[in-house]
Amino acid sequence: MLLTLAAPYRLALAVGLILMLCESAALLVMPWLGGRLAETFLEERAGSSTINIQVLFLGALALFAVQAVLKFSNIYLLGGTTTRILADLKIRIYDHLQALPLAFSHRRRHGDTLALLTHDVYVVSDYISGTALAALPLFFTVSGALALMFRIDSLLAMFAAITIPLLYLLLKVFGRRMRPLARQLQEEHAIAIAIAEENLSLLPAIKTFTREQQESQRYRNQIERVVSLSAKERAIHAALGPGVQLVTAAAVVVMLWLAQGQIGDEALTVPQLVSFLLYAQVIARPMAGLADVYGRTQHARGALSRLASALAEEPEPSWHAGKRMGKINGNIEFRSVTFAYPGREPALKCLDLSIAAGETIAIIGPNGAGKSTVAHLLMRLHEPAKGSIFIDGVDIATVSLHSLRSQIGVVPQHVLLFNASVRDNIAYGRPEPTQDDVETAARSARAHDFIMQLPQGYQTPIGDRGVRLSGGQQQRLALARALLKDPPILILDEATAMFDPEGEREFLQGCVDVLRQRTVLLITHRPASLALADRVFKLDNxxxxSAD
Known part of the structure; x- marks a missing residue:
């Protein structure tokens, strides 16, 4: 997944990696220069120096400067590139989540889905910027240092090389316990985010039922689970770190013990030993951080596993997949349609229903009878298990979602409004309408008068989910939004549920004109709304x- 996202930036990544390799090469020169300085210092003490030590100091200073420039360049270049890759990852995850069918959101907590875009992406970001990109230069540095150590003294270098398989075994042993913990920790973090998101969105209900203390305790308990898992992971990490250091330190002690014998036998000079030990330090520095790197890697694997799982979900067909549906007249036909939600009894059983263009039909029935399911199937928010749905004689399963849904207007029972202005909410379903178009739709929905009484009229912000408006006002905005689309098919799903009798009467009077020349699916349990219907059907079990 990450390789696919990185493909458009391969040139920048290649240049950045080359800069990192150059920095690693400069780092490998340092121990040689240290040995050369030691050799020149001893020669000066003996009065036989062939080179001015000041030149070597200037060379070391120049090498440090080159390293600094290379580090700045690769951090700047790779930092910007990884930021762009992670932005693409967020966009890809968001677009995919948005393209998933409603069944996905029905079986998953909203906060858990939100955690994919926040916590999981952050963990991956931390891993890429701090670990993954440094892997190749690190391998080059360690390999280069080992090769140069073998060139200086193969016996000492062998003991340095032995530490690598030992460290690998150590990481493998600890990794067996760390991997499942890392994945579980990601899941528990997601649950904590889900609880917080849910509680903050339902704050009025929590306050109304005085459940603040209980909900606070529920969130606290979840955070404690996260802390408990973190403690277990930290214990493994704490044991791994000293283990790595112990193996590394033991190798250094053995090398020093052997080195004294090598120097005594004149098989190794002091300058060579200085270079050798500096190369050993080059290797030891990344090895000492292996525990932290491994921990980040396991966290990233857990996060990537969750992201990959979400991306593996089958999305809806592409908006433009299928043939384009022309202008709809509004003839609707359900032919032997059966549908069941996962793990439940069928909500619809062999439904046969014909609606003529321009006709208003009402569907009544008890709560949970499947009335709204009929509307969802018509918009292809769900797909029938059996049977087919036709509009103007065309099977809607064969047409593009965009050409279908753009010609259906919906006023849901639970109004969905955005934290934007009144005008932006009304205009949401139609790109760049004129102000006259917006006001005409508002007047048709009997919303214009109350809008003009708001502090900024049509530019008044309505708050998160429209909390600054009453339920009836929200319903009128939803109707105005649907009417602005001028849809051939209009679905009113319990559209008067939020009105008192007087408000309902006024709302329905406003609907008389707007229902003309449209096919209307009226889902209701309010007797007053039935007066608008040409035919009434009852849905039960x-x-x-027919209920006429």
Whole structure:
């Protein structure tokens, strides 16, 4: 997944990695220069120096400067590139989540889905910027240092090389316990985010039922689970770190013990020993951080596993997949349609229903009878298990979602409004309408008068989910938004549920004109709304019958 996202930036990544390799090469020169300085210092003490030690100091200073420039360049270049890759990852995850069918959101907590875009992406970001990109230069540095150590003294270098398989075994042993913990920790973090998001969105209900203390305790308990898992992971990490250091330190002690014998036998000079030990330090520095690197890697694997799992979910067909549906007249036909939600009894059983263009039909029935399911199937928010749905004789399963949904207007029972202005909410379903178009739709929905009484009229912000408006005002905005689309098919799903009798009467009077020349699916349990219908059907236990 990450390789696919990185493909558009391969040139920048290649240049950045080359700069990192150059920095590693400069780092490998340092121990040689240290040995040369030691050799020149001893020669000066003996009065036989062939080179001015000041030149070597200037050379070391110049090498440090080159390293600094290379580090700045690769941090700047790779930092910007990784930021762009992670932005693409967020966009890809968001676009995919948005393209998933409603069934995905029905079986998953909203906060858990939100955690994919926040916590999981952050963990991956931390891993890429701090670990993954440094892997190749690190391998080059360690390999180069080992090769140069073998060139100086193969016996000492062998003991340095032995530490690598030992460290690998150590990481493998600890990794067996750390991997499942890392994945579980990601899941528990996601649950904590889900609880917080849910509680903050339902704050009025929590306050109304005086459940603040209980919900606070529920969140606290979840955070404690996260802390408990973190403590277990930290214990493994704490044991791994000293283990790595112990192996590294033991190798250094053995090398020093052997080195004294090598010097005594004149098989190794002091300058060579200085270079050798500096190369050993080059290797030891990244080895000492292996525990932290490994921990980050396991966290990233857990996060990537969750992201990959979400991306593996089958999305809806592409908006433009299928043939384009022309202008709809509004003839609707359900032919033997059966549908069931996962793990539940069928909500609809062999539904046969024909609606003529321009006709208003009402569907009544008890809560949970499947009334809204009929509307969802018509918009292809769900797909029927059996049977087909036709509009103007065309099977809607064969047409593009965009050309279908753009010609259906919906006023849901639970109004969905955005934290934007009144005008922006009304204009949401139609790109760049004129102000006259917006006001005409508002007047048709009997919303214009109350809008003009708001502090900034049509530019008044309505708050998160429209909290600054009453339920009836929200319903009128939803109707105005649907009417602005001028849809051939209009669905009113319990559209008067938020009104008192007087408000309902006024709302329905406003609907008389707007329902003309449209096919209307009226889902209701309010008797007053039935007066608008040409025919009335009752849905109960998945079976639809005439109620006229």
């Amino acid at each position: 998945g079976i639809m019958t």
